[in-house]
Amino acid sequence: MAVGAALAGIPIVSFVIGPARKRFEPQWISLGECAVFPEGTTRFATFVNPLRQPTNGESIKTACWVRCVKTGSEYQVFAINCAHLGCPVRWFEQSRLFLCPCHGGAYYEDGSRAAGPPPRGLFEYPWKVEAGRLLIDGARLPGLEDTA
């Protein structure tokens, strides 16, 4: 009986805890031509997450903020999620601040924490420029274990 239970239990447990064990290789996602992000601006960008599952629908779409410091060589790509509790932050061009609608977290244009409850600055996605396009490694929902 014990052997049988173990044999039946192994696939059941591995099925249930599967999502926590999966590891993901970086996947580079194109945000478009670098020209879309003029130097000195912070622009809204969206992409379709490559971790597509059959039933995702539009929830697979993801948003981020792209700050171009120097065209082609210096960018910051911020996750939309506030570092406090993950709500979507909004960029205000005039005051050069990101503000969060949930608990009032505020960030400066370089993503550093300005005010409010966030424990750190905005999460940043790794980026690179290839053939004139801006690519990011943005598949995973960012969390506090992320150092960038």
Add this chain to the structure above:
Amino acid sequence: MRGVAQIIAWLESRSGIGAFVRPLLSHRVPASAKWWYVFGSATLMFFVIQVVTGVCLATVYAPSAAEAWESLRYIDSSVPSGWMIRALHGWSSNAMVVMMAVHMLQVFVHASYKYPRELNWISGVALLLVVLALAFTGQVMRWDQDAYWGLGIGASIVDRVPLVGSAMRDLLLGGPIIGGETLTRFFALHVFVLPGAAIALVGLHLALIMRHGISEMPRPDAPVVPSTYVREYEARMEREGVPFHPDASRRDLVFCGACLIALVALAAVYGPFGPGGRPDPTLIEANPRPDYPFMWIFGAVSLLPPSSETLVMLAAPAVIVAWLFLVPLLGSAGERAPSRRPGMVLAAALAVIAIASLTWEGITSPWSPVMDAWSALPTPEAMTRGRTPLELQGAVVFQYAQCRNCHALEGMGGQRGPELDAIATRMTSEQLTRQVQQGGGNMPAYGRNLSSAQMSALVAFLSTLKPQGEAPADIPGALLPLPHR
């Protein structure tokens, strides 16, 4: 007729249903119980409504992230009585949480959890957790913007657990993102796992009530003495008790009937909850708010200082739940009367006040910036009259730089920072310049974000904001105490 009686007798002899049900109806309950003891029955009634309406909804709802939102809209608009079934499910869910809290409060204040009913209370606390989990997973079923970002908030809290937080988060979401497998996972919890657990716990809860009998109303100077309690209780029931049916059950029926009428009225008048905005995470105009049962937690996490936030977020629920489970074990004997347990009554009152005021804070969310205040609200006319061009330009900068999102003028605007109607009586122009430039006290520094021309115009405008006739802050002898310059 004789045939029917024979069939019934055969069924009874083979199944024993009658022998099982008869004591449920005829068991003796204290005559003193009166109207205090109807809340548990009402909670159970709402649970039955949830099961019935939930099964109805599951026949049409599509648990797929691509179709869930549309299928709810379809239920609301095209399925006969669909909107009403959704409304009943939503309102009954809130009513069940409220009724459960009232029931729990009554049991707590009357100390009905004492010997020998400790497990009645403990199974009730387990039921409370299951019902709250049902409420949270139910919010996810709506699969609208609130559901999506609510999951984000849940994930961010789980993420803060040391070491295993990240793995726990992936387990909760069914992967590294909020997506299709998140919804199916929560659907399985909401319709299979949690209702199954609730039904099992309700069965246990009722079996324990039958085993120990319903507690009497507490009287001062009648402490629970475990060595003699059961014998004395049974003797008293034999002497003074009344049969549950019809003496007590009639009150349950009247109260449940009134609750049911109120529920149908609420559902018919206010309709179903959501679904809110499309579950498209690139629509960032979202303003996520949780459902009412979690509003107080939403309020609490906004008021915690960042330094202690993670600790409180993770430790407080564990401590509260552990304490609830331990309540009957820590005090299973002794006085039950509220007048003899002032500390416990005070604790209950404080909990009610705390949850009610945090819920109110969560609903009003004064800490949230008003995201469109800067572009939508007018500058109060009185603050523009007789002003110099520089001051008027400052009023424009005040709107343009989103100051209004956090600072109200004449009560309109954000509540995150102080209202500025009389700021010139509290701060001199030098202090204002310093505050705007360097920030501090939960305000961002605007030094790099405003030009010096904008800065001087803004400070010129702010320096005019004082009630007529009151002295500005920088005149010596001003009545208000001032920080040193």
